[in-house]
Amino acid sequence: MKKRVVVTGMGVVAPNAIGLANFEDAICKGESGISFQDELEKLKFSCQIAGKPEVSDEKIAEYFTPLELRGLNSSGIVYGVIAGTDAWKDAGLEIENNEEPDWDSGIIFGTGILGVDKFREAIHLIDAGKTRRLGSTSVMQTMASGISAYLGGKLGCGNQVTTNSSACTTGTEAVLMGFERIATGKAKRILVGSCSDSGPYVWGGFDAMRILPSKYNADPSKASRPMSESATGFVPGSGAGALVLEDYESAKARGAKIYAEVLGGAVNSGGQRGGGSMTAANSKAVIKCIEYAIQFSRVSAEEIDVINGHLTATTKDALEIENWKKALRSKDFPYINSLKGMTGHCLAASGSIECVASVLQIDKNFIFGNINCEDLNPEISNLVSEEKIPRKTIEKQITILAKASFGFGDVNAVVIFKKI
């Protein structure tokens, strides 16, 4: 029999806030986490701003042992371990130092590319003929599964411990992978999430593609403008989001707080056919993904109160909304918002950070306002009534929320959350 799956804990390291309570406050107030980056200016980037979480050395020392701190140079691991550990504690779970691992708990924590700065350090040593000077830390900090391995060891998880990677879809896909493993009874709980490194070596490729805004270097908080007519590209970001997904019976039995239920969802790909490419989504696939997520979750399109879109602040935002409209086919379009106005596009971390924001809205009865879209794109206002795109946070009870992420490689994920 299929198990029900609920969210019992969350953690977040976002450009505009670190920690769940700070994050809730920041998104309610519409605080931007985008700032000018001296490093990018020095390297002559066109876009010299980014959404980079500010994590102090004191904060890092709370999560890593002095030994782990030696030679630690992977921002993705730092963000992921903080978010993941916070989610675990928020779920009221113990971190025990027992001999046996917890066979019922696993980790599915994705990333795009991990430990880029560490990798650069290694490349320089290797090229200088000093390979033996790498020491023991370069492998675990640069392997993609470094993040799930770190968390697995810290939390003592004995179920599946793995890392997924599907560009901007990664975090949302991890939620669905964890959901499926619990729903089919293979695990009682899975810590799901994703992280993304900071820095020029991650963001440079996007700058070279000229898809980042270059005219806001003097005005960083205005740069990320999802759904706005003046949107000129996404602002790169980084960070991590984490959610503890748990079998409903297990959560009930231990009296855990339940934030929301995961009803299900869908992942698919447009196969880079029919208008889809490495960088563009095949609209037919996006529509199918939304439709299948709704069907699988046994809700109707009319029941969706809020959409938390992918909406990166490129000219494609209007197309995404058109796709939602076609997929939902309902007379009344739900409320829609995008976190990226405040955080930028946190790449592989975006899906999980936005899932945390989505679940917070359900738990705390609000819809956060979209910042930087006072000049709503007319292509969007032609499709959707303006009141459905709140510019200020509104109090509202949400029953069903649909969260989507679409990624490079023409891959899609939609997850449906429900208030419980």
Place this chain on the structure above:
Amino acid sequence: MKEKEILDSLKKIVTPYTQRKEGLENFNEETDFIKDLEVNSANLVDVILDVEDEFDIEIDNDSMSGMLTVGDARNIIQRKLASA
């Protein structure tokens, strides 16, 4: 360099990698890095790098494989320092 100075430096170097802190209480030439201090075998390469930095020497792979105890390490360090 006096033997005691070398042992003191070694103790300082190996402390952060030591998982069995009791092993440090009776730190002497017989102390085995893995058995007595429970240094993770992957971290042994980091200990070697720290020793190289501290004494400004280079420890080749053959010498490294014979470095099981504090006494072994001291011998290697003394030999390298003498030939430097």
